[in-house]
Amino acid sequence: MSHSRLLDLLLSQPGQYVSGEEISRKLSISRTAVWKQINKLREEGYEFDAVSRKGYRLISKPERLEYSGLLQAMNTKSFGRKLKLLEVTTSTQEEVRLLAELGAAEGTLVIAEEQTIGRGRQGRRWHSPAGKGVWMSLLLRPPLPLTRAPQLTLLSAVAVCRAIRAVTGVEVGIKWPNDLLVHGRKICGILLESIGEDEMIRYCIAGVGIDANLEPSDLPPELRTIATSLQIESGRKVDRVVLIGAVIAELEKFYELYLEEGFAPIGHLWEALSVTTGQDITVKTAQGEVRGRAMGLDENGGLLVMQEDHRLTTIFSGEVQIDGCNP
Numbered sequence: 001m002s003h004s005r006l007l008d009l010l011l012s013q014p015g016q017y018v019s020g021e022e023i024s025r026k027l028s029i030s031r032t033a034v035w036k037q038i039n040k041l042r043e044e045g046y047e048f049d050a051v052s053r054k055g056y057r058l059i060s061k062p063e064r065l066e067y068s069g070l071l072q073a074m075n076t077k078s079f080g081r082k083l084k085l086l087e088v089t090t091s092t093q094e095e096v097r098l099l100a101e102l103g104a105a106e107g108t109l110v111i112a113e114e115q116t117i118g119r120g121r122q123g124r125r126w127h128s129p130a131g132k133g134v135w136m137s138l139l140l141r142p143p144l145p146l147t148r149a150p151q152l153t154l155l156s157a158v159a160v161c162r163a164i165r166a167v168t169g170v171e172v173g174i175k176w177p178n179d180l181l182v183h184g185r186k187i188c189g190i191l192l193e194s195i196g197e198d199e200m201i202r203y204c205i206a207g208v209g210i211d212a213n214l215e216p217s218d219l220p221p222e223l224r225t226i227a228t229s230l231q232i233e234s235g236r237k238v239d240r241v242v243l244i245g246a247v248i249a250e251l252e253k254f255y256e257l258y259l260e261e262g263f264a265p266i267g268h269l270w271e272a273l274s275v276t277t278g279q280d281i282t283v284k285t286a287q288g289e290v291r292g293r294a295m296g297l298d299e300n301g302g303l304l305v306m307q308e309d310h311r312l313t314t315i316f317s318g319e320v321q322i323d324g325c326n327p
Contacts, residue, residue, distance in 0.1 A: 005027055006034070006041070007046070009026060020056070023055070045063075062131030065085060065111060070111065071083060074245055078252070082109065083109050095137065096137040132218055136208055137208070138207075140204040140255070152194075152204055152206070154177055154270050157270065158266060159254045160251075162250050163246035164230065164243070164247075167242055167246050168243070176274070176276040182228055189208075190207065191205075191206075193205045271297060275322070280292070281305065286318075291308055303320070
């Protein structure tokens with residue numbers, strides 16, 4: 001049985017409890033099958049009140065993103081104007097990669113309601129439940145050498161951080177290079193993947209995953225102490241369409257600024273939003289661990305660390321752990 005039949009039955013009796021026995025009889029399925037289908041709908045963002053001897057009552061439906069509404073929210077010249085909206089995909093990064101290889105224009109944006117194999121940094125999985133977050137990837141074609149790609153990662157963090165703050169009022173901060181945290185817990189991840197040719201960037205894919213309207217029960221047990229959401233932190237649901245529009249507008253604005261004026265203005269903005277600068281940190285690099293105090297960025301976007309022996313070193317790639325912070 002498709003759980004859409006169960007949903008239709010509950011929708012036909014708004015505000016009313018429908019007993020498991022009635023559902024089982026009308027749909028010719030077992031009570032166990034009813035329970036499994038209710039749980040499947042919960043995974044898709046539907047909320048139910050379940051009361052013993054009364055049955056199930058539909059409380060709320062997930063808010064679906066709509067193509068026309070998203071386009072209207074794009075206050076941009078080109079970013080997000082070519083848009084692909086998917087109900088479910090393995091990864092928006094992979095969707096954009098395929099489009100890029102087919103010659104898609106810069107600014108092409110793919111958004112999914114759900115990712116089944118969402119990717120984060122260091123090859124980690126990114127939990128992307130249906131209808132709860134912002135899961136999207138943007139195609140960039142900057143005329144830059146591959147060595148400049150890490151600066152685009154920092155730029156993306158600045159843009160997304162500023163957009164979240166403006167739309168929600170949540171005091172998000174950046175952990176080097178591009179994780180966004182609230183009270184030490186991760187609320188957004190950014191993944192920038194670059195494809196090069198002859199030492200130049202052919203294209204970049206900027207992936208953004210924002211935990212927008214996840215509730216504590218939406219987070220797997222292993223993430224509940226290290227992750228959070230905008231809804232959890234603000235106490236109210238976030239309009240995902242407004243948030244997406246703001247993020248894409250900020251990305252376009254700072255991308256244009258970067259191409260015109262270089263990294264310096266981006267670096268200053270990054271430091272103003274940083275929760276890493278001034279903190280005692282441990283950085284896991286390919287060469288081993290570096291311990292010390294984060295002092296800020298160098299002119300290229302590398303992280304300056306004053307080590308315990310008072311030597312100043314620059315980190316260009318690594319995993320930062322802020323002392324006393326979970327993520």
